[in-house]
Amino acid sequence: MTASPWRLRAAATAALAAVAVLLALPTPRTAAPAAPAGPLTLTQAWPAARTVNLAATMPDGSRFFPSAVLDPGHLVGTVSTADGNHTDLVELAVADPTHPRILQGYDTAAGTSIDAVTAAGGRIYWMTSTPDDLGRPHTSLYRAEAAGGQPRDLTDDTGRPDYYGTRYDLQVADGRVYWIATRNVDPPTSELRSIAVDGGPVSVRPLDSAYALTAWPWLTSTPPLGQPLVQLNAVTGERRTIAPKPGEQLSCSPTWCRGTTSNATSTVITMRRLDGGGEVRVNTDGEGSATMDVAVLDRFELLAAPLGGPTPTSEGGQRATTSEKLTVYDLKTRRRVAVAVATAEGVHSPWLWWSTGDNETLTWHLLDLTTLK
Amino acid sequence: MAGPWGVEILAVVLVVAIAARGWLGRSVTSPRAQEWVTVFVAIVVQAMPFVVLGTLLSAAIATLVPERFFARALPKRPALAVPLAGAAGLALPGCECASVPVAGALMRRGVTPAAALAFLLSAPAINPVVLAATAVAFPGRPQMVVGRLVASLATSVAMGWLWLRLGRDDWLRAPRRTAVTGNRAVAYLGAVRQDAAEAAGFLVIGAAAAATLNVLVPPRWLHLLAAHPVISVVALAGLAVLLSICSEADAFVAASLAQFSLTARLAFLVVGPMVDLKLFAMQAGTFGRGFATRFAPATFVVGVALAVAVGSLLW
Amino acid sequence: MVRRGAAQSVVLLLVGGTLLKIALAGTYVRYVKVGLRGYLVAAGAVLVAVALASLVHTLWTAGSRRAGHDHDVDDGHGHSHRGFDPSWLLVAPALALLLIAPPALGSYAAARGGTALAAGADSDYPPLPDGDPVRISVLDYADRAVFGKGHTLGRRAVTLSGFVMAGDHGHRYLARMVITCCAADARPVKVGLAGDLPPDAAPDAWLEVTGTYTAQTDTDPVNGQPIPYLAVTSARSIPAPAQPYES
Numbered sequence: 001m002t003a004s005p006w007r008l009r010a011a012a013t014a015a016l017a018a019v020a021v022l023l024a025l026p027t028p029r030t031a032a033p034a035a036p037a038g039p040l041t042l043t044q045a046w047p048a049a050r051t052v053n054l055a056a057t058m059p060d061g062s063r064f065f066p067s068a069v070l071d072p073g074h075l076v077g078t079v080s081t082a083d084g085n086h087t088d089l090v091e092l093a094v095a096d097p098t099h100p101r102i103l104q105g106y107d108t109a110a111g112t113s114i115d116a117v118t119a120a121g122g123r124i125y126w127m128t129s130t131p132d133d134l135g136r137p138h139t140s141l142y143r144a145e146a147a148g149g150q151p152r153d154l155t156d157d158t159g160r161p162d163y164y165g166t167r168y169d170l171q172v173a174d175g176r177v178y179w180i181a182t183r184n185v186d187p188p189t190s191e192l193r194s195i196a197v198d199g200g201p202v203s204v205r206p207l208d209s210a211y212a213l214t215a216w217p218w219l220t221s222t223p224p225l226g227q228p229l230v231q232l233n234a235v236t237g238e239r240r241t242i243a244p245k246p247g248e249q250l251s252c253s254p255t256w257c258r259g260t261t262s263n264a265t266s267t268v269i270t271m272r273r274l275d276g277g278g279e280v281r282v283n284t285d286g287e288g289s290a291t292m293d294v295a296v297l298d299r300f301e302l303l304a305a306p307l308g309g310p311t312p313t314s315e316g317g318q319r320a321t322t323s324e325k326l327t328v329y330d331l332k333t334r335r336r337v338a339v340a341v342a343t344a345e346g347v348h349s350p351w352l353w354w355s356t357g358d359n360e361t362l363t364w365h366l367l368d369l370t371t372l373k
Numbered sequence: 374m375a376g377p378w379g380v381e382i383l384a385v386v387l388v389v390a391i392a393a394r395g396w397l398g399r400s401v402t403s404p405r406a407q408e409w410v411t412v413f414v415a416i417v418v419q420a421m422p423f424v425v426l427g428t429l430l431s432a433a434i435a436t437l438v439p440e441r442f443f444a445r446a447l448p449k450r451p452a453l454a455v456p457l458a459g460a461a462g463l464a465l466p467g468c469e470c471a472s473v474p475v476a477g478a479l480m481r482r483g484v485t486p487a488a489a490l491a492f493l494l495s496a497p498a499i500n501p502v503v504l505a506a507t508a509v510a511f512p513g514r515p516q517m518v519v520g521r522l523v524a525s526l527a528t529s530v531a532m533g534w535l536w537l538r539l540g541r542d543d544w545l546r547a548p549r550r551t552a553v554t555g556n557r558a559v560a561y562l563g564a565v566r567q568d569a570a571e572a573a574g575f576l577v578i579g580a581a582a583a584a585t586l587n588v589l590v591p592p593r594w595l596h597l598l599a600a601h602p603v604i605s606v607v608a609l610a611g612l613a614v615l616l617s618i619c620s621e622a623d624a625f626v627a628a629s630l631a632q633f634s635l636t637a638r639l640a641f642l643v644v645g646p647m648v649d650l651k652l653f654a655m656q657a658g659t660f661g662r663g664f665a666t667r668f669a670p671a672t673f674v675v676g677v678a679l680a681v682a683v684g685s686l687l688w
Numbered sequence: 689m690v691r692r693g694a695a696q697s698v699v700l701l702l703v704g705g706t707l708l709k710i711a712l713a714g715t716y717v718r719y720v721k722v723g724l725r726g727y728l729v730a731a732g733a734v735l736v737a738v739a740l741a742s743l744v745h746t747l748w749t750a751g752s753r754r755a756g757h758d759h760d761v762d763d764g765h766g767h768s769h770r771g772f773d774p775s776w777l778l779v780a781p782a783l784a785l786l787l788i789a790p791p792a793l794g795s796y797a798a799a800r801g802g803t804a805l806a807a808g809a810d811s812d813y814p815p816l817p818d819g820d821p822v823r824i825s826v827l828d829y830a831d832r833a834v835f836g837k838g839h840t841l842g843r844r845a846v847t848l849s850g851f852v853m854a855g856d857h858g859h860r861y862l863a864r865m866v867i868t869c870c871a872a873d874a875r876p877v878k879v880g881l882a883g884d885l886p887p888d889a890a891p892d893a894w895l896e897v898t899g900t901y902t903a904q905t906d907t908d909p910v911n912g913q914p915i916p917y918l919a920v921t922s923a924r925s926i927p928a929p930a931q932p933y934e935s
Contacts, residue, residue, distance in 0.1 A: 008694060009747055011380040015698040016743075018387030022782075023705045025391075027715055028398045028789050043893050047925040055882075055919060072922075094921050095845055361882070379695035379773075386779060387702075394787045401788050404796030411790040415719035415871035417781040421707055422727035425734050506868075559745060563693070566742045569735065570696040573703065574774025577781060587872060591800065596911055618873045626873050658774055 042367075045330075045337040050371040054097055056355060056362040064092065064100075066364055067117035068124070068167075069351040070146050075366070076103075076117055076124050085109045089117070089126060091146060103144050103151050104128065115139070116163055116179070118348075120172035122146045123197065125154075127161055127170060127179070141170075141177065141195065155195050157202040159183075162190065164212040164222070165292045167348045172197065173216035178234075180213055192219065192234060207232070214294075218254045225249050229257070242274060256295035256331070271301060271331060282329040282336075290326060291347040297369055301329040302347060303336075326354055330372070340365060409588045416580035416617065416651070417573075424573050427471025431478035432564035436557060444483045451485040455533030458488035459526055462495030472496040473655040474568045486545055491533030494672065497620045497646040498525035507642065510624035516687045517624075517639065524643045524683040528676045535671065546661030575658040579651020583617035586650075590615070605637040610677045613645035620646035636684030643680040648673045696775045697743035699782075704735025706782045715785075717931050718792040720870040792932035793874050795853040795891040798863040802911025804875030805830055813840045821845035821898045825934045826864040827877045833901060833916030841901035848879065848918065849896045849926060855880075859906070861915065862897055867933045874933065880906060880917035897923040 042049050052072055056064050058079060066077040073094050080087045087108050090100035103124065106112040111131040118125050124146060129139040139158040144151035159181030163169045171178045176194040181204075183191040188210040195202045209230065211219035217235040229242045229250045244250045248259040252274065261268045267288060272279035282301045283289075290304035304324040326339045342354035343362075353366040390397070401410055434443075447454040462472075476493035480486055497503070499522050511517040598608040609627075618626055623645045627638040648669045657665035710716040711728035720728075784790065805827075813836045816822050824832075826848050832840050850864040853876075860881050865874040882902050899920040906915050 005747075008380065011384055012694050012698065012743065012747060015380055015384035015387060015695075016701070018384055018391060019698060019702045019705060021391055022387060022702065022786050023709055025394065025786060027709075027713060028394070028787060041890055043925045044890060047927070050922075050924050052922045053920050097921075380698060383695050383698055383776075383779075390779075390783050390787065397783070397787045398789075401790065404794070407790050408793060408797050410784050410788055411719065411793055412872050414781045414784050414790060418707070418710070418716060418728065418785070419720045419724070419870035419872070421703070421735075422724065422731040425731040429734070562738060562742050562745065565738050566693065566696055566700060569738065570700055570775030570778070571773070574777045577777035578774070580781070583872060596802070616872065618869065623873075626868070626875070 042328075042337060042339050045335070046372040048371055048373055050368045052094055052366040052368075054092075054094055054364045054366070056357075056364050059098055063362065064090075064097065064364070066346060066348075066353050066366065067114075067126075068119040068348045069366060070119050070122075070124070072366075072368065074146065076119055078114060080108070087114070089114055091124065091144075101148070104142065106130075111135075111137075115161065116170040118167065118170045118172060119146070121197075123172075125170055125172065125177055127158065129161075141179075143177075143197070143199075152199070154199050155202050159191065159193055159204070161193075162212070166212070166214070167293065168213040168215065171213050171216055176203075178213060178216070180211060180219070182210075183207070205234075214252070215254050220252055223250060240274070251292070251294055253294040253298070255298045258289065258294045258301070260289070269301075269303070271295065271329075278331070280331070280334060282331075284336075287327065290324075290345055293347050293349060295331060296347060296349045296352070299330060299332050300352075300369055300372070301331065302345070302352060303327045303329060304342075304345065328352075328372075339367070405588055409584050412587050413580050413584035416583055417577060420576050420580075420651070421573065423471045424474075424576060425569060427474045428565050428568035428572060430471070431474035431568055432561055434475065434478040435481055435568075436560045436564050438482060442482070443479060447484060447488060451487050451537055452534065454485055454488040455491045455537065456530045458484070459491040459495040459529040459533060462492055462497075462499050462526075462529065463501065473652065473659050474572045477659045478568075480545075486542070487533040487536040487540065490536055490668070491529045494529035494532055494647045495526055498529070498643065500620075503620045503624070503646070507624040510628040514635075517635070517642075520639050520680075520683050520687050521624075521642050524639060524676075524680045525646070527679045527683070528643060528647065528672070531675050531679065532668075532672055535675070536668075543663075544661070544667055545664045571658060572655055575655040576651050578654040579617055579649070582650040582654070583615065586615040599633045599637075602634065605633050606640050606677065606681060609633055609637040609641040610644040610673065610680075613641045614649050614673065616645075617649040617651045618645060635688050636681060639684045639687075640677050640680035644673060644676040647676055693746045694743060696773070697739045697746065699739075699775050699778050700735045701739035701743070702782045703778050704732045704737075704739060706785050707732030708736065710785055714930065715789060717933070718790070718871070721867060721933075721935060722931055792928075793865050793871055794851055795863065797874065798851075798853045798861075798865060798876035798878065799855075800910070801874075801876045803830070803878040803908045803913050803915050804866060805834055805877065805913060815840055816844055816846070821847040823847045826850045826862060826879055827866055827934050829918065830877050830879055830916055833879075833918075834905070834914050838901040838903065838916075843900055845898055845900055845921070846918070847896060847898045849894065849929065850879070851928075852891050852893045852895055853878065854891050862895060862918070864934050865932070867935055871933075877934070878908065878915045880904070880915050881923075882917045882919045894926045894928050895923050896926045 058064065061082040062079050064077055064079050066075050068076045070076060075092050075094065077090060077092065078087050079090050079100060085108055086105065088105045089103045091103060092100040112128065114126055114128050116127045122145065124144045126142050127139050128142060129137040131137055139161055140156045141154045141158055142151050143154050162180045162182055169179065175197055177197055178192060178194045180190050181193050183189045183206055190207045190211045192205040192207060193202055209221060211232060212222055214220045217233050219232045219234055221230040223229050226244060226247060228244060229252055231240050231252065242250060242252055242257060245259060248261050251258050255274065257272055257274060259270045266285050268281060269283040269289060270279055270281050283303050287303045287305040290302040295301060304326050306324050323341050323343045326342045326345055328337045328339050330337060340354050340356060342356060345354035350369045351366055352369055353364055355362055355364050357363045401407055447457060472493050476489045479489040479492065504518055504522060507518045507521050599605050623642060627641050653665055653669050656668065707728050711725050711732060716725065716728055813832050822844060824846055829846060829848055832838065848862055850862040853861045853863040855861055861878040862881055863876050863878045866877055867874045881897065882904055897918065897920050899918040902917050902919040904917040908915050
């Protein structure tokens with residue numbers, strides 16, 4: 001038992017050194033639990049993502065649908081009664097959604113509709129069309145201060161407005177409100193109309209062909225399948241033509257183009273810059289574009305795939321409503337991120353929203369795309 | 374393991390652990406394995422301050438207190454010394470981990486085993502910290518505190534007397550008495566080192582067993598057991614054994630087991646600090662396996678019986 | 689015996705050092721209550737001091753010609769020299785803490801445990817503190833919602849933080865583990881998130897949710913206790929907090 005002292009000392013020294021090393025090692029990062037199977041989800045991809053959630057159903061059974069976002073706490077949208085006969089355009093505080101401020105109310109049954117809503121600089125602008133006795137629509141442009149007060153009728157001189165379902169349909173830039181109206185049906189030509197945000201005469205600028213508004217100051221044509229796309233700078237008059245690939249339907253923002261090619265069995269959506277660079281397929285089979293907007297924030301393509309069969313509801317039951325799997329394709333990092341299973345969705349850059357749930361539990365989720373960092 | 378090559382082997386083990394650290398870190402990824410490791414180290418970490426306190430006390434009793442002190446302080450008749458030692462448990466605020474080495478040291482210093490055992494059982498169950506925790510966990514139910522105090526004290530005294538009547542010294546690996554020679558400080562140091570290392574080592578066995586049961590037993594089962602009045606009492610007492618929760622915490626766990634009757638929960642509180650997996654391992658280490666295999670089941674039965682008796686008087 | 693003493697000293701040094709490290713680095717909160725820090729530091733310091741003093745003494749006496757019996761206190765404890773020395777087992781938790789550093793209990797443990805409310809507690813709650821939204825614990829919200837029937841919550845906006853736990857039928861809960869002593873007694877407290885929110889948060893992701901009281905509840909399948917709901921108005925991901933448990 002009496003080992004030589006030097007050997008004991010050597011062993012003890014070695015053991016002490018090992019203890020010292022063990023204690024000095026950095027604390028290991030906690031091994032993450034085995035990653036759940038499936039695609040990358042929103043919070044995994046962007047932990048700082050900010051969503052705002054809002055119950056869609058009011059106490060009286062009427063439903064809220066977002067149209068635009070004033071700020072993360074305030075939305076503009078419509079509230080429709082359960083029977084669908086009456087709709088109010090409202091401004092609503094997320095913290096107190098059951099007491100909306102009514103901007104304008106109208107009878108849906110009489111054919112009135114609100115066609116375009118936008119918010120800029122603390123003001124809300126919208127187009128309301130009402131049929132006259134002969135059933136011809138008459139459209140007026142209104143403005144309201146987000147802070148309160150009576151809405152103002154900016155003009156009835158709106159022409160025959162065209163809407164393409166993007167946030168640019170009614171666009172505020174350089175102190176004016178812009179929209180596109182139909183000038184001639186055959187051959188189709190448009191006119192660019194605008195009015196100062198505080199009212200005044202409406203300026204009408206005839207255009208050589210049919211255009212839609214995209215991010216100011218650009219107008220973009222909406223060519224048929226296989227035809228080139230033309231973009232026109234409304235300020236400088238610069239014009240550029242983008243050629244499609246064979247069999248491709250083009251739609252472009254001022255920076256990106258979306259090319260859609262369909263055959264009998266599948267649709268392929270590719271994205272490329274205007275100069276043709278950075279081309280990438282973004283969709284999977286069965287997935288289509290979720291919005292008309294091309295490359296929101298010059299970065300995000302929104303895709304939706306319909307889900308077959310009923311989906312579970314929050315009550316544990318099933319519902320028959322169709323729902324879609326909503327995916328964001330990030331053009332910057334070239335990855336797909338699953339966002340939600342949604343029953344409806346919309347975009348008003350930089351916000352993306354979608355709904356989940358059914359009748360009583362219908363909820364809007366609004367995602368600030370600028371927080372996807 | 375601890376033969377003449379002890380330090381050498383230890384050095385090799387530690388160096389291998391350093392070399393394999395990457396593999397070790399990656400090996401525990403399933404949520405169940407992670408939960409096991411978390412609960413395992415949590416029990417050890419939680420108990421260590423109490424083990425250290427207990428061994429500082431027990432080493433002091435073993436080496437610093439004059440040999441005849443306890444023999445004089447306690448009544449000569451063991452039958453009287455037992456309840457006094459049991460009541461003395463009111464004074465030592467510590468976990469059950471601390472009381473095992475202290476009880477061992479008391480025996481070494483000439484205290485009759487029956488009295489030391491009564492102290493062993495009562496100290497963790499009825500010390501002021503535990504009673505206060507019980508009062509907090511059961512607001513508006515002071516009967517629970519009273520019930521715990523009475524039933525625990527009765528159980529510890531009953532076990533002491535039972536040992537006097539039935540116990541045989543050869544079951545107990547009676548720690549040899551030593552005459553301390555040489556430097557008292559050196560003797561104290563050696564005693565602390567040895568008590569701490571061994572008590573904590575047995576704690577590790579208990580922690581591993583408790584973590585295993587914690588992770589394996591589906592809590593859903595408890596819900597089913599709670600429905601039956603007799604089974605629920607035995608089930609909760611058994612759960613106390615398996616979970617090995619420290620006595621300062623068990624009242625809160627009992628409070629959360631709301632589907633069980635108050636009597637069943639009292640049994641949980643009485644048995645838990647006296648019999649559980651880590652205590653069993655520590656008792657087997659300190660007093661011998663022959664002792665632990667007899668003493669722990671007997672304590673369990675007596676504890677459950679007295680908890681039911683007290684419970685039937687209170688509710 | 690000298691050699692066993694040396695090995696024990698090294699083990700105690702490892703354990704004491706580990707306790708000091710987790711206490712000072714703050715990772716101890718994954719396992720035990722925040723308030724235990726001082727005790728862990730004290731225990732670790734005592735163990736390190738005892739181990740070092742004991743080791744120095746052992747090596748010094750081993751070096752001297754007098755090595756032998758008069759310093760062998762261990763003999764006095766009457767343990768068999770050849771017996772199994774349990775102190776070796778302490779290497780396991782020390783290495784687990786240093787090399788694995790297991791995480792705080794999360795959604796796996798929460799799903800296995802029944803929601804733990806302060807059952808039977810008095811339903812007399814003080815008014816919520818000031819703040820809009822007011823930040824309260826998951827446990828406080830659950831107690832006020834279930835036992836206080838939401839009276840003290842009213843229409844106030846409250847902010848809770850916890851981790852996501854997936855339930856049956858796609859329900860999502862915000863959960864927090866509550867500990868009294870250590871992770872071995874951890875019990876989950878669960879609050880349902882009304883409106884399937886947040887839509888994509890994976891289990892174990894930490895969220896800060898703001899919302900208002902709703903009378904909706906469901907029943908914990910584990911223990912049959914009620915689980916209150918929160919009507920969520922906003923949610924954001926947050927990093928795991930420094931103190932993972934509520935108490």
